[in-house]
Amino acid sequence: MAYIITNACTGCGSCSRICPTQAITGEKKKIHTIVPDLCIECGSCGRICPAGAVEDAFGIASVRMKKSAWLAPVFDLKACMACVICLDACPVGCLAVGPPEGKDPNGYPRMADLSSCLGCGLCVAGCPADAITLAPRMAP
Amino acid sequence: MGNGYMGKVLIVDLGTRNITEEEIPDRIYRQYLSGMGLGAYMLYKHIPAGADPLGPDNMLGFVSGLLTGTGSLFTGRWTLVGKSPLTGGWGDANCGGTFSPAIKHCGYDGIFVRGISETPVYLYINDQGPELRDASQVWGKDTVETEAHFRKDWTGRQLGIACIGPAGEGVSLISGVSTDNGRMAARSGLGAVMGSKRLKAVVLAGNKRIVPRNRMEMKRISAICNKWVQFQPPFMTATMMAGTGALMRALPSVMAQDGLLYKMMLKKWGTVSMNQMSVEMGDSPIKNWKGSNRDWGLFKSHSSNPEAFSRCEEVKYHCYSCPLGCGGICSTTGKFQETHKPEYETVLSLGGLLLNKDIDSIFYLNELLNRAGMDSISAGHAVAFAIECYEEGVFTKKDTDGLELTWGNSEAIVSLIEKMVAREGIGHILADGVKQASLRIGKGSEAFAVHAGGQEPAMHDSRNDPGFALHYSVEPSPGKHTVGSGLYYEMFKLWQVVEGLPRVSPLYMKGSKYKADEDKAKAGAANSQFMNIVNGSGLCLFGALLGSKRIRVFDWLNAATGWTLTPQEYMAVGANVQTLRQAFNVRHGIEPKSFKVSDRALGRPIQTKGANKGRTVEIETMMRDYWLQFGWDPETGKPFHETIQELEAGL
Structure with missing residues (x-):
């Protein structure tokens, strides 16, 4: 189940530059393609495509959004069990374990590099405790 | 729709630099699971009888767990497998950290290496594929420095790194493999195997997704487990724990332990x-x-x-x-x-x-x-x-x-x-x-020299819990404390979900621990079988000690794979893996009896003072009874010829 690029592609290369798995290939000004085996369905190609040329596995066209309007994870630390599944799920490594606070000796996940966050939600999908939601990102 | 496992393994020949993938049929996962079981399947198939553990024919495997990455909890452990230079037979070591999911993110359930490289190399795998690279810059560095070298300037998904330090490079037979800056897969001397192959590290940067069959069900079972994990009374002190130990020594009876x-x-x-x-x-x-x-x-x-x-x-x-x-x-x-x-x-x-x-x-x-x-x-x-x-x-x-x-x-x-x-x-x-x-x-x-088959036993005295003596002596990888004991059996509480296993009485007299009987043999066999399932799943022993109703590993396995196996059927899988590992040892000339732990650890001579005063372990009877439970020859500990033939036909 991978995303696909339609004929509306202008070959600008934005998608291949942002793809965290280098799954998109194509020459400049020519239609790009996604290697299905490498696609992890993060959707970042769709969010950045100026031509609206990306469709998800169900044929739904992605909508371009300004990066400042992309969503980013918010952690409910009461539900979080610090299992670090989210850190592993993140394809760009933008999360990190923070220092412990108060009497709790555990370190919990936090956003370490918002500028590289793709807003893909793979951390949300992986969290077994439903402790992560996506919300509009704060200005860095 | 996924089934929790990736369906293939990578085989790297360091001598010829040939890298191939091997598809693993679904029936093999059903027969042996992943992790320890998949490792046993691969090693039995690929290592010729009598191979030198430090020679090119030995194969070293880094194997993830079937449940790793499926939304289950406690399942971040990977198993290192190979022929042990320390014991001359089956070797495995187990480690946590973040390396286990990294194996699966590369699209493999296991990465196996054989051959010997002429110069130091490391194996790098990303989404574009595997590659052997020169490791001369890191050869000689310690494990922390080695990781720092690879992580420096790295951006993207966190890397999975397993490496050896100077001990492995120097082929020390008690060396292991490190991940996450010093978490060790330490046992069986498998670091020496990696060193002998001149493989400094395995660096993983894959992005493949791990997909279970039923993620919602995985989450539901995880929530049950997490509820028990988070239950934590505030009043415990360290001195209270020491006092509890002293009380346990003084009392003539034992309360069955709850994990x-x-x-x-x-x-x-x-x-x-x-x-x-x-x-x-x-x-x-x-x-x-x-x-x-x-x-x-x-x-x-x-x-x-x-x-x-x-x-x-x-x-x-x-x-x-x-x-x-x-x-x-x-x-x-x-x-x-x-x-x-x-x-x-x-x-x-x-x-x-x-x-x-x-x-x-x-x-x-x-x-x-x-x-x-x-x-x-x-x-x-x-x-x-x-x-x-x-x-x-x-x-x-x-x-x-x-x-x-x-x-x-x-x-x-x-x-x-x-x-x-x-x-x-x-x-x-x-x-x-x-x-x-x-x-x-x-x-x-x-x-x-206190050892079992060449491997030093762990810091759990088999005179206190004879179950440790049994597993130190009968496991295909001897001397390890992470398989079974009387205490573990009490905590696993397998009888709650597996029919026919003996219950442990909530209160029993201490002396009964030292009597070798059929129930103890059944419990010992159940420990081995269950731990093969645990190690096949990538589950942590400490998670398993919560008890089988609190951590529902069989339900997780069914939800991840889409199978509908009963706990009894899973225990049979565990027995298959044990027989395969024992058959591996027999094939490599090991006499199972020779793995008996040293006399000191058995109360021979009997101690005259201290907590284990007067205690001795009837190990010969216990080993015999244990082997009978698996249907092996009780006199030699070897699976019968027909059993091995049947097993080989199914590979």
Whole structure:
């Protein structure tokens, strides 16, 4: 189940530059393609495509959004069990374990590099405790 | 729709530099699961009989767990498999951290290497595929420096790195493989196999997704487990734990243990919570297994009180998918600024086993051994062996390079271990474990070498819990404490979900533990079978100790794979894996009887004082009864010819 690029592609290369798995290939000004085996369905190609040329596995066209309007994870630390599944799920490594606070000796996940966050939600999908939601990102 | 596993493995020949993928049929996962089982399948298939463990024909496997990455909890462990140079037979070691999901993100359930490279190399895998690269820049570096080298300037998904340190490079037979800056897959001497192949590291940067069949069901079962993990009463103190151990020693009866208490201790302090408690109850071998709690009382062991570790713990460390977090990162003084919190095994093997009260030296040695990539259990035993040799006149000061090797002399202990890491002088003799050392030295020193089939047993005294004696002696990889014991059986509570297994009475007399009977054989076999499932799933032993109704591994496996197997059928899978591993040993010329743990660990001679006074273990009867449970020849411990033929037909 991978995303696909339609004929509306202008070959600008934005998608291949942002793809965290280098799954998109194509020459400049020519239609790009996604290697299905490498696609992890993060959707970042769709969010950045100026031509609206990306469709998800169900044929739904992605909508371009300004990066400042992309969503980013918010952690409910009461539900979080610090299992670090989210850190592993993140394809760009933008999360990190923070220092412990108060009497709790555990370190919990936090956003370490918002500028590289793709807003893909793979951390949300992986969290077994439903402790992560996506919300509009704060200005860095 | 996924089924939790990736369906293929990678095979790398370091000699020819040929890299191939092998598809694994679904029926193999159904027969053996992943992890330990898949490792056994691959090694049985690919290693020719009689292969030299340090030669090109040996195969070393890094295998993830079937449940790793599926939304289950406690399933971040991976298994290192290969023919052990320490025992000459099946070898496995297990480790947590973040490496296990990284294997699956590369699209494989296991990565297997064979052959020997002419020059040092590392294996790098990303989404574009695997590649062997030159490792000359990191060869000679310790494990922490090696990881730092690869992580420097890295951006993107966190890397999975497994590497060897100088001990593995020097083919020390007690070396292991490190991940996450010093978390060791330490046992079976498999670091030496990696070193012999000149493979410095495996660096993983894949992005493949791991998809279970029913993620919602996985989540539901995980929520049940997490509820029990988060239950934590606030009133426990470290001294209370030591007192509990003393009480357990004094009482003539035993209350069957519930894993929830152990979970609470682990969550609060980690494995060091057992430091004093174990000594008090007779669970920790003292003074190279010839001493007792009388030699290492509460006052002497006070420096290893769990609170001493909490005080310098900077942050708790959670392995992948672990809600408990028994690990920690501690600050230290001296050469190193921080270290992974030393584990119980390390503290006692470098502490009570040597009568070493100097906790600072233990912190230092913990980091030194982690960086060198050397097994702290075996290293502690090697030092204890050397001290006893010195005490008994086998070693003179000339033999010890001038070291005054006496019990508790922390400066000499540190120097000796530094020599072992560097393979200098006396350290060269000891760096291959106690069995090899005693063979080299002779002069009656074998009496001081405590081991099972060549591997040093862990810091759990088999005179206190004969279940440890059984599993030290009958497992295809002997001397390990992570398979079974009477205590583990009580905590697993398998009889709650598997029909036909003996129940443990909530209160029983201590003397009954030492009677070898059919129920104990059944319990021992169940432990082995269950731990093959646990290690096939990538599950942590500490998670499994919660009890089978609280951590529903069989339900997780069904939800992840889409299978509808019963717990009984899974236990049969565990038995298959055990038979395959034992058949591996038989094929490689191992006589299972020769793995019997040393006499000292069996109460021979019987101790005359201390917690284990008067106790002896009927090991021969126990081993025989255990082998009968698997349908193997009870006299030799070997599976019958027909059993092996049937097994090979199914490969």
